[in-house]
Amino acid sequence: PGSIALRFYRRSPWLAARTLLAVPRSLHEIVWGLIFVNIFGLVPLTAIFAIAVPFGAICAKVFSEILDEQPRQPFLAMLNAGAPPLQAFFYALFPSALPNLISYSFYRFECSIRSATILGIIGAGGLGYQILLSLQSLRYQEFLPMLIALLLLSGLTDVWSSQLRQALGGSTRIEIQTGVNHTAGIPSTGSTRSSAFLKGSMISILLLTGFALVYLKPDFSSILAPRTAQLLEGILRDSFPPQLPDGGLLYLLRLSGQTLAISILAMAAVGPLAMAAAFVSSGRLRNLGQITATRQPGLRPAAILAYLVRMFFLIARAVPTPIWVLMILFVVFPGILPGAVALALHNWGITGRLMVETVDNMDERPLVALQSLGASPGQTFMYGALPDVFPGFISYIFYRWENCIRETVVIGIVGAGGLGRLLSEQLSNFDYAAITSTLIALILLTILVDLLSSAVRRQYRS
Structure with a gap:
């Protein structure tokens, strides 16, 4: 009984964290979007948070599984040598997991494009909103060009993501999520261009992030605005008891x-x-x-x-x-x-x-x-x-x-x-x-x- 209680005590933070993450990832982005619309209104910040909240919970769950699947011998060796746990984590566990962490982040980037399109249904703007308007107004001549633009955007992101995963030498996208390894024992083919491609990708990510902030101009100050707190309090008050x-x-x-x-x-x-x-x-x-x-x-x-x-x-x-x-x-x-x-x-x-x-x-x-x-x-x-x-x-x-x-x-x-x-x-x-x-x-x-x-x-x- 004592050992069972000890194991439960040690796993309590893990269980609490997994349970806490289960709620945001259980709700689709459009549900979060409908919730945040009532708090922030139809502004870019609504779409950003509607994607960030569930995707953050999903990434946290998958990241933890990636770290759990890494070989423990180097980590335990550093602990036995007297290294602090945090230092052992960053020097023995984190480097081996980094390629798959970056690979999965890019996979979620692919998914976020589809999610941003879906959020157009609730008026968040972008291609999804224009596609919805063209379908509702039966303007099919406008629908086809926007659909082609969406296909090109998704296709280019998919190619970029696949090339980055190959350059990193990480697992395939589904192996990371399911833990099913189909490439074990298969020799990997390196490329002399991998380093340049990785550097170019990192620079492109920074430039695209800066461009997105300048283009969307999200007002992050509204998060701490008194009106936001009042609206959130009102929604919570009206929501309970169910x-x-x-x-x-x-x-x-x-x-x-x-x-x-x-x-x-x-x-x-x-x-x-x-x-x-x-x-x-x-x-x-x-x-x-x-x-x-x-x-x-x-x-x-x-x-x-x-x-x-x-x-x-x-x-x-x-x-x-x-x-x-x-x-x-x-x-x-x-x-x-x-x-x-x-x-x-x-x-x-x-x-x-x-x-x-x-x-x-x-x-x-x-x-x-x-x-x-x-x-x-x-x-x-x-x-x-x-x-x-x-x-x-x-x-x-x-x-x-x-x-x-x-x-x-x-x-x-x-x-x-x-x-x-x-x-x-x-x-x-x-x-x-x-x-x-x-x-x-x-x-x-x-x-x-x-x-x-x-x-x-x-x-x-x-």
């Missing part, structure tokens, strides 16, 4: 089940389609029958198909979920179906991109060995490639399921059902006490899915 919606607890549970059903339908469609598309578009398996033979240069039909699939991945993930919903709602009535289809399209692009990265980083040596023994391309695929990547694929599907739960709020706000639609109605009526109960239901649902997903991924890792 009250159930008009339909009562059963109505709230039914909408929670609807939200869960939308996410399950979306991922049930995403999983098989993303797997099939990943194998089709991966360069690693494109020449499966010629691994041990000389490969012919030039574009073949399979290569052209692979490039087309990757382009569809880019389009699907670059267009935010609510924009997909608005386009689908021109064809079908509001409900579970348009929400599930929109979630499936967006997450197909993200999951497919992650799965392609996994297949591309797969160790080719087992495939070469099988083909050298006379295995056919089909046998090589079934017994060499598929068993290697399938556990990771399952982990990725569950990882995206966590995100689907958060995104159901967004599609609900634009009329696709679930807790998001209820939340939209409550926000329109300024019913903060009922909003609190809806947010609690959403947080509990997100935590439940997180626990289930983490357990499945942990089982596959073991």
